[in-house]
Structure formats: structure tokens, C-alpha cells
Amino acid sequence: MFERFSILRLSHHTRWRLLLLPYVLGVIILVIVPALFSFALAFFHYDALSPPVWAGRLNFVLAYTDELFALSIRNSLSLILIPVPLRVFGSFLLARLMQRNGRFLSWFRSAIYLPSVVPAAAFALAWLWILNPLYGPVNLLLTAIGLPAPAWLVDPVWAKPALVLMGLWPIGEGFIVSLAALYDIPPELEDAARIDGAGAVAIIGHILLPLTAPILLLLTFRDAIFTFQESFTHIYLMTQGGPYYATYTLPLFIYEQGFDLRAFGIAGAALWVMYALTGLIVTVLYIIAKQWNVGTTEETFVL
Amino acid sequence: MVFGDPAEFNAYKELVDTFNAQQTEIHVELTHVPSPKEYRTRLVTEFAAGSPPDITLMNYRRYAGFAANGMLEPLGPYLAQSALISQNDFYDVAMDAFIWQGTLMCLPQNISSLVVYYNQDLFDAAGLPVPPDEWTWAEFVDTAVALTQDFDSDGTIDQYGLGVEPSLFRLAPFIWQNNAPLVDDTVRPTRLTLTRPPTLAALQWFTDLHNVHGVVPGRIEEAAQDSESRFLSGTTAMFLNSRRGVPTYREIDSFTWDVAPLPHGKTSAGILHSDAYCLSTTAVDKNAAWSFIEFANSEAGQTIIAGSGRTVPSLKSVAESAAFLDPTQPPSRANVFINNASILRRVPIISTWQEIESVADEEIERAYYGDITIDEAARLAFQRTEEYFLRAKTAVYP
Numbered sequence: 001m002f003e004r005f006s007i008l009r010l011s012h013h014t015r016w017r018l019l020l021l022p023y024v025l026g027v028i029i030l031v032i033v034p035a036l037f038s039f040a041l042a043f044f045h046y047d048a049l050s051p052p053v054w055a056g057r058l059n060f061v062l063a064y065t066d067e068l069f070a071l072s073i074r075n076s077l078s079l080i081l082i083p084v085p086l087r088v089f090g091s092f093l094l095a096r097l098m099q100r101n102g103r104f105l106s107w108f109r110s111a112i113y114l115p116s117v118v119p120a121a122a123f124a125l126a127w128l129w130i131l132n133p134l135y136g137p138v139n140l141l142l143t144a145i146g147l148p149a150p151a152w153l154v155d156p157v158w159a160k161p162a163l164v165l166m167g168l169w170p171i172g173e174g175f176i177v178s179l180a181a182l183y184d185i186p187p188e189l190e191d192a193a194r195i196d197g198a199g200a201v202a203i204i205g206h207i208l209l210p211l212t213a214p215i216l217l218l219l220t221f222r223d224a225i226f227t228f229q230e231s232f233t234h235i236y237l238m239t240q241g242g243p244y245y246a247t248y249t250l251p252l253f254i255y256e257q258g259f260d261l262r263a264f265g266i267a268g269a270a271l272w273v274m275y276a277l278t279g280l281i282v283t284v285l286y287i288i289a290k291q292w293n294v295g296t297t298e299e300t301f302v303l
Numbered sequence: 304m305v306f307g308d309p310a311e312f313n314a315y316k317e318l319v320d321t322f323n324a325q326q327t328e329i330h331v332e333l334t335h336v337p338s339p340k341e342y343r344t345r346l347v348t349e350f351a352a353g354s355p356p357d358i359t360l361m362n363y364r365r366y367a368g369f370a371a372n373g374m375l376e377p378l379g380p381y382l383a384q385s386a387l388i389s390q391n392d393f394y395d396v397a398m399d400a401f402i403w404q405g406t407l408m409c410l411p412q413n414i415s416s417l418v419v420y421y422n423q424d425l426f427d428a429a430g431l432p433v434p435p436d437e438w439t440w441a442e443f444v445d446t447a448v449a450l451t452q453d454f455d456s457d458g459t460i461d462q463y464g465l466g467v468e469p470s471l472f473r474l475a476p477f478i479w480q481n482n483a484p485l486v487d488d489t490v491r492p493t494r495l496t497l498t499r500p501p502t503l504a505a506l507q508w509f510t511d512l513h514n515v516h517g518v519v520p521g522r523i524e525e526a527a528q529d530s531e532s533r534f535l536s537g538t539t540a541m542f543l544n545s546r547r548g549v550p551t552y553r554e555i556d557s558f559t560w561d562v563a564p565l566p567h568g569k570t571s572a573g574i575l576h577s578d579a580y581c582l583s584t585t586a587v588d589k590n591a592a593w594s595f596i597e598f599a600n601s602e603a604g605q606t607i608i609a610g611s612g613r614t615v616p617s618l619k620s621v622a623e624s625a626a627f628l629d630p631t632q633p634p635s636r637a638n639v640f641i642n643n644a645s646i647l648r649r650v651p652i653i654s655t656w657q658e659i660e661s662v663a664d665e666e667i668e669r670a671y672y673g674d675i676t677i678d679e680a681a682r683l684a685f686q687r688t689e690e691y692f693l694r695a696k697t698a699v700y701p
Contacts, residue, residue, distance in 0.1 A: 048351030049372035134527035154526040243522075244669060259344045261658055262351075262368075 035275070042268035049262065059269035069270060071245055072253040073277070075160070076228060079249060080281075083164045084223045088216055091174035096204065098175075099182050109179075116172030120230075124237040127166045128153070153239050156246040163234065163247060167227070174219045181212040217289055224281050229274070250274050304334040304349075304356040306342035307613070310550030314611030321607060322598050329591045331358075343657070350374050350583070357586035358596060360578050361409060363400035363649065364472075364656050369581070370403040371654040371696040376582040379407035381593045387601045388618070396647050397577045397617045403652070403698050409579035410600050413614035414622070415546035416573040416643040417476055417565060419443075420634075424558040425450060425462065425540040434541075434563035436639075440480075440508060443566035447518035450540035464518040466530025467543040469671035471663040471684075472574070472650070474509050479648050480568030481505040490699055492651045493692050495663060497681035505568070506670065506677045514673045522672045545576040546640060549612035553633060562634040564643065575649040577617070615640040652698040655691040662687045 010018070042059050044052035063069045098109050115123065130136050131152040139149035152162040185208065193203050209216075232251040235241060241248035241256075250270065258267035305315045312335045319333045334356060336342040343365065349355040350369060361369070369375050382390060390398065390407070397411040419434055426433050429450055434443075447464030454461045467473055471485075478485050483501035486492035496502050513519050520530060520539075531548070533539035537558050542548075543565075552560060565573060580596040582589060598604045605616040606626040616622040628637050650656060663684040670680035 047372075048347060049369070049374060132527050133523045136527075151523045151526070154523050244665065244674070259347060260661070262347055 035271075038268040038271050040268075041264055042272055044265050046264040047262040048264055052265075055265055059263075059265040060273075063266050063269045063273065066266075068245065068248065069250075069253055072248050072250045073273075075245075075247060076231075076249040076251075076277075078160065079163060079167075079231060079247075080224050080227050083167045084220060084227055086164070087168060087171050087223060088174055088219050090168060091171040091219075092178045092209075092212065092216060094171070095175050095178035095182055096208065099179065109175075112175050113172035115169040118170070120233040121237060123166075123170065124234045127234075128238050131162050131166070153247075154243060156243050159239060159243060159246040163231075163238075166234065174223065177215060177219060178212065181215045182208065185211050214289075217285065221282060221285055224285070225278055228278060228281070250277075304336065304342075304345070304358070305360045306336045306339050307547070308337070308551050310554065310611065311547070311613050314550065314608050314613045317611070318599055318604055318607045322595055322604075329588075329594060331595050353585060355583045355585060357583055357588075357592040359581050359583065360412070361581045363411070363575070363577050363579065363652065364660070366401065366409055366579065366581055367403065367652050367656065367696070367698065368654040370408050374584055375403075375408055376584050376586070376589060377403070377406040377408050378410050378580075378582060378593070378596065381582075381597075382407060382410065385597055387597050392619060393617045394619060394622070394644055396575060396644060396649070397579075400575060400577055400649050400652065401579050404700055409581035410596055411577045411579040411617045412600060412605065412608065413546065413577055414617050414640075414644055414647070415576035415615045416640060416647055417473065417543055417545055417576065418639055418643070419563045419565060420534065420542045420544055420548060420552065420560060421563060422534065422537060422540050422558050422560050425537070429540075433561065436564060436642075438563075438566045440477075440566050440568050444512070444516055444518070447512070447541060448516055451516075451518045460517075460520075460524070461538065463520050463524075463530070463533060463539045465512060465541045465543075466519060466534055466539045467512070468530070469509075469513075469664070469668045471660050471667055473543060474506065474667060475650060476565060476572050476574040476648075477509055477568065478502050478505040479572035479574075480565075480570055481508075482569045486651055489651055491697050492653060492695075495659070495685050495688050495692075497663075497684050498678075503677060503681055506667070506681060508568075510667075510671045510673075510677055513671050546615045547576070547613065549634070553612050560633060561636050562639050563636065564639050571646045573643040573647045575647045653692075653695040654697075655695040658691045659688045662691070 041052070043055055043057075045055045045058075046052040094112055098105050098112070118126070130138055133139060133149070133151040133154050136152075139152075142149040150158040150161075152158050189207055189211075190203055193207055198206065229251060231249055232255065235247050235249055235252055236255070239247045241252045251274070254267045254270045254274065257263045257270060305312070307315075315333055315335070319331045323330055336345050346355070346359060346361070346365075346369070355374070366375065382388065393411065394414045397414040398407065401407055401409045401411055421434060423433060429452075431446060431449055434446065438446075450462065450464035451460060452462040453459060475485050481501050481504055483499060483505055484496045485502070487494050487496050497506060513521065519525075520528075520533065528536075530539055530542055531544070534542035535552070535555060580599060582592050582596065586592045599608075600618065602618060602621055605614070605618045605621040606624070608614050609616045609621055609624075609626045610629075612632065616627055621627060622641055628641075650660075653659075666675070666680040666684040666687070669675045670677045675683075
């Protein structure tokens, strides 16, 4: 009698939908519903201790006029604009280098992936030590070879570069995806180009990059959104937004408004500004993709 | 729910275990959050969720926000009916800090204050007498200067004379010592008064410790290794802290340390550090919860915590007993804390005080490390904290 309900009897699409169900439920319960609640919250004064009071658009106005809010958006964007392309292109180049099969290459490939499996908190604490202005290995090395040693996370000028530098290591995901994409390209194309006299740079520029562009674009999307929202753990543990707001990002603003200052309404409003900005990033990238005609057709589907 | 270092946690564990062992009807579970900052976030989220722990340990600078919103059950009536303890058994200055709109809201466990912890070995090595029971700002600075050393003359300071957190809470006693106000009205404050000349002078003296005398680590040195770690590792001679550090410092075996009072300016003044047991209004069995609070603040309970070194007991009888003044355990000058009781002052009890401190700290820190002038810091601290004073609810009836 179980055969009547067997999953095998269901159509292909129904089976897929069934398999997706737990994930969809997770997204609805953990992401969409809280997001809608926070949207409603954005229109109230709410300190979590007394009942909410209707505030209209006030929270958005308060956030908009708060200098720290504008600063946090600027910081967030600058922490996307520079490191994200660096990371994606870097993981692509590394994948290209590691593409051949060699005795040690598999070790290198594992080594490149390794930082990505380190939990965010452990990674942040390790880098706090690596970038210690006096006793950290980076500065000991710089001093040993006679270079000036910046104070990194302690110096308002160097704090952002420090975070960028740290962000260059966990690129395992982009690396694996790029590697898979490169393996997917028929080797004949490269051979033909080589016979025509193309050098290593020309092969990358004229053959490999255009062919992997849809995938690199997808990686860029993901990385930009991810960095925008997920940079919180590192920053919270390493700089708390300091020194003097140099690394104060939008998620940190939202967290402080909510859990430090108990202004959940303003936090909700700022959260929706973050959603809107995320949407904007996706739209801009989509328009670029459309113009290049990559990643938007049935064959090179990205979005 | 409590916060603190592992050594502090053990003391509370012993207290809870003793309580659970001596009766069978009530079982207390201890929750421990290591850092004070996370503790604060946790309190807000748990109260917001409507399911806070029945009993929480809260600082007097922090409980007002919860009291103002009716999240705390006043303990005055419970104390009045207690056969075990009574109001007069406690130091007034600690009790007063927890009186909210006429009623005792939480029951304080301690009456701690800011003192100077010093490494006696470093004083001996420099041929300096240990800090006396009475000393001036100038003597304090001179001592710190003499103890700040670059032994190998490589241009890097190897030993700092002093370590102090650049914050409003650390600065406040020095403001009072200069006969200057911290806020315009201690009961119904409406603004910080850092911009007033005598207050500004205290800020100047405080920031000079770094900018002029160089007796404290700079921002980079502090980030590389904080002053408390430096004190623990024997490379900082004096460190300003409350009693909280004692359980951890008692684990030091590489040098002898002790405590001395803060120096005095135009007058003597200290700053109250006090945490109290608060009862949540959501607690189902309030009488059972009170029994634990009552036990924790009875002679037996306070003796356990005092034994760990963590507290300066708020019960006069325990503070004056061997449990606290234990001559076999450092600090041998524990009476410094008791002598302080008569000169202690406190920051205002208002619901937004934590926010005011956070913002003011940022500006004080910048002035301390020489990024901005003290005038600028005072002005910015005043402007940026204005909105929190406007929103504040005070401990007195409106």
C-alpha cells in the first residue's frame, strides 16, 4: 500500500518541489516572516520593554538624518567595491594556476580552500592576532624587512585595508566554482588559440574570461550581497566599528540601534534600507549583465 | 544570571550550590555570560522576549532602564518582612543607588570602588615607597613617571607606570576631586558638564597622563596588549580597577600586589561600583526567588562571595569580618575599600545612563589619545549625549 504514496510515482517537478520544501519553509519562517515583522516595526517606536507606539515615517527620517547612518552606508559600500572584485578575480586567477594536474597542486588547492572552512569567529580572532600592531606576524615581518608597520585595526586609515586584506583569504567557494568552470571549457579552444600564437594573457583575456563571465558574475553578485550583510561577525569581534567609526558598517548600525539602544523601530527602518540597497546592487549588476548579454539567456542562465 | 571572569563565576557557583544543597524545594540554575557588554545585550533581549531569568545581577548604572519600564519587582517590601536581613545591615551609599521612585528596587551585593592596584615588586625595584593612604595628584603622577621605564633604551617603553581605561566612569572621580560637576543636576540631570572650566581641568589632567607624561600605553600599545594584561604580566606598575579584579589577580604568583586609595585633588572623592540582585516581574514564584536573593545577601551568602575576593560586601558585618579582611589573602590593604565608603559618590540614576557613557567614552578616548582637543571632546560629548538626557527617566518621581 505504500507504493501508492511512493515518491517515485510523483512527477519529476513535484518531486523537486517536495525536496525543496524544507528549505522554502526555512526561508519563510527564518527570513521572510521576520523581515515583514521588521518592516512593520519600522513604523513604530519600540524599545522592546514598553508597548510599540505608532511613529509613521519618523524612524526613516531619524535614520536618514543620523550622520552615523550615512557613514555606515559609505563604509559598507567601500568594503564591497574594493574587496569583492579583488576576491572574485583573485580566485579565478588562482583557479587558472591550479588547473593543471600536478603532484603538489592538490595540496595547494586544499590549502586555498582551508580558510573558508574556519568559523567566522575563529577567523576574526586569528586575524586580530595576525594584525596585532606590535606582536602580530605581519608587522614583525614588515619591520624585519625594513618596511613601515601600519597599526592596522587601530589606525582609522588602515582599518579598512586591514579588513580588505583579511577578506582576501576565505575565497574557497569562488575558487572551487572557478575551477569547475575552467574544467568545463573544452581544451581544444585553448590549444587552437595557442597554435594561433596567443600568449597566456591573451588566452585568459580572449577565451577563458568571456567563457566564464556568467559564472564570475554570479560569484560577484553573491559575494557583494554576502559581504554587505555578513561582514558583521568579523567587524563586531575585531573593531566594533572603530577606531572612531572607521569600520562602522550598516549591519553594525542596525545591531547597535536594536540591541544597544533599544530603538528597534530605527533598526527596522535601517534594515529595510539595507534590503533596498541589496536590491539596487542586484539590479545594477543585472543591467550590466544584460548589456554584455551574459548570464541572462536560457543557455547562460544566472538570475 | 551573572557575568565575569572564570574566577568570579566559581564564586557564584559555590553560592548557588550551597543554596541548592541546604534545602530541597527550590532549585537555582546559574547562567553565566563572560563579558559585561554581551551581558547587557543579553539582558535587553531576554527582557524584551518576556522571558528574562527570575534573578539578574545588575549594575546601578544599568537597572534604571528596566525599572522605568516596570520589568523589576521592588524588593523593599520583601526586605521589610525578612527575618534574616534588614535595611540597616547594609551600607547606605550602596542601598541609595538602588532606590527607584521611593522604593528599594534591587538588593546590592557590594560596595566596591575605584582603587589603585600596584605591583609591589616594581615599586621595590625602583626604590620607591608604596603608595601611602593619602597622596596627591602630583605625587601620583610623579610616581607613575618614575615607574615608566625604557630599560634597554631602544625607544620602546618596557614598563608603564600606570594603566587606566579612558572612559567617563574612570574620569568621574577625578572630576569630583576637582570640586567640579559631572552633570548639571545629580538627581534630575539634563546635560553633561564637561565643558565647565573645573570639569575641563580634570579632563585635562586625565588626558595629560598620556599626552604629556606618557605614563600610560598609547592607543597602539594598548591595542597590542591591554593594560590589565600588562599589569598581570608585571609590565605595568599601577592599574586602576574596582574590586572586580581581585579573584583573577589572586592567581598571580610572580609578584606581590596590593591596593592603595586613589590620590586626592582639591578634595577626596571615590566612585561607587555596585551590583545588585534584581527580581523580574515575570518570575512565577517570586517568594522562592526572594529566598535565594535573601540567602545570597545574608551573612552566610555574602561570606561565600567575599571569600572569592569578588566583592566588597554591602553587609557591614561581613565587610568588617575576616571573610573580607582576610590577612592571609591579597590585597592586604583591603580596608582601603572600607575607608572609601565615606567618600563615595555615584553617577546619576537615569534610564539612559549607559548610552550617555558609551557616547561620552568615544570622545574622551579620542582626547586621551590626542586625536582631538579636550575642548572639542567636551563639546562633542555634550552635544551627542543631549538626546539621551531628553529621553531619560529619573529615579525620582517626575
